[in-house]
Amino acid sequence: MGETSGYFVDYKSACFVLNVMERLFGITFDRTDLEEKCKQIEELADKVKTYEASKKKDNLGYIG
Incomplete structure (x- = not known):
């Protein structure tokens, strides 16, 4: 049996x-x-x- 995340078809x-x-x-x-x-x-x-990493980089949050 292959273990998958369950969110999408796991071809690998x-x-x-x-x-x-x-x-x-x-x-x-x-x-x-x-x-x-x-x-x-x-x-x-x-x-x-890559997209998620760029969003975190751009989100500076609240600066006082």
Whole structure:
């Protein structure tokens, strides 16, 4: 079983599960689309982190 956050489809976890299944059962899966989705999600997560970091930097809060 792959552990996920539950907020969105976790393609990376699915890849790990497929890796285990390939080793256990000796079969292979075409993961081209899955790996592309994984890359897209990682890029999106990086953008969100960058955006959040810039918001914190810009928010100086209340200055007396």
